[in-house]
Amino acid sequence: MTAAAHLDSLYRTYDDIGTAVTALDGVTATFPAGTFTAVMGPSGSGKSTLLQCAAGLDRPTSGRVFIDGAELTATKDTAMTKFRRRRVGFVFQDYNLLPALTVEQNVLLPLRLDGRRADRARSTEILTRLGLGERLHDLPEQLSGGQRQRVAIARALVTEPAVIFADEPTGALDLRSAREVLTLLRAVVHEHGRTVVMVTHDPVAAAYADSVLFLADGRLAGSLSAPTAEAVAERLAHLGDRVGAA
Numbered sequence: 677m678t679a680a681a682h683l684d685s686l687y688r689t690y691d692d693i694g695t696a697v698t699a700l701d702g703v704t705a706t707f708p709a710g711t712f713t714a715v716m717g718p719s720g721s722g723k724s725t726l727l728q729c730a731a732g733l734d735r736p737t738s739g740r741v742f743i744d745g746a747e748l749t750a751t752k753d754t755a756m757t758k759f760r761r762r763r764v765g766f767v768f769q770d771y772n773l774l775p776a777l778t779v780e781q782n783v784l785l786p787l788r789l790d791g792r793r794a795d796r797a798r799s800t801e802i803l804t805r806l807g808l809g810e811r812l813h814d815l816p817e818q819l820s821g822g823q824r825q826r827v828a829i830a831r832a833l834v835t836e837p838a839v840i841f842a843d844e845p846t847g848a849l850d851l852r853s854a855r856e857v858l859t860l861l862r863a864v865v866h867e868h869g870r871t872v873v874m875v876t877h878d879p880v881a882a883a884y885a886d887s888v889l890f891l892a893d894g895r896l897a898g899s900l901s902a903p904t905a906e907a908v909a910e911r912l913a914h915l916g917d918r919v920g921a922a
């Protein structure tokens with residue numbers, strides 16, 4: 677079976693301030709279709725860089741990214757944007773909704789940007805499924821944080837992407853809203869067959885995933901299947917020891 681996303685030897689260095697920083701140091705990973713993976717690691721371990729490179733929002737210095745079997749990194753910049761719009765969804769910590777657009781218009785935006793028909797029946801169906809069927813014509817400022825993040829998830833789902841990348845999607849939410857959003861992401865995977873890769877700092881959030889990938893100093897530092905919050909926290913503590921000792 678084709679992986680939803682495959683990362684092959686990703687390196688990303690930043691040298692824009694004179695001293696080179698290696699954010700990713702040879703990461704190879706596969707995200708099978710229909711799975712929910714959390715990515716964890718100490719601050720500065722490369723989690724956001726990994727997600728940005730995998731999603732085509734940033735280019736790795738070397739290495740290749742495959743989405744649904746097609747090589748994202750082989751495309752030029754304009755083609756990469758198009759590729760990303762069609763095959764990748766992204767959910768940000770701060771929602772990134774356009775404040776002047778209604779809930780429905782925000783969700784339809786990826787289709788419009790891609791020159792596709794604004795399928796209102798489809799966006800209504802997704803928003804209803806996500807509990808926002810009554811809020812189609814509201815502006816983002818009329819919604820709670822949890823509701824805004826659900827709109828962002830609806831927007832990520834509307835193009836039926838091969839994979840949805842989420843960077844700290846519950847980082848700005850209270851506990852109850854965070855739980856709702858995590859339950860929703862899990863349902864998106866287990867009931868609707870999508871693939872989600874989520875960066876989080878929170879072991880409780882990571883425990884909603886099927887497995888956890890750990891990063892330390894830009895490298896893979898193990899994984900955990902069927903994670904519990906306790907097991908994740910314990911593993912993270914040991915990663916901290918190792919990084920601290922290095």
Ligand SMILES: Nc1ncnc2c1ncn2[C@@H]1O[C@H](COP(=O)(O)OP(=O)(O)OP(=O)(O)O)[C@@H](O)[C@H]1O
Pocket residue numbers: 690691692697698699717718719720721722723724725726
């Ligand atoms: N634009 C940039 N220019 C220079 N260095 C950068 C840039 N972006 C990230 N870095 C560096 O790359 C490394 C990895 O950063 P990244 O943001 O991917 O880590 P992270 O694990 O997501 O951290 P956090 O948990 O704090 O968000 C860090 O050392 C960071 O300082």
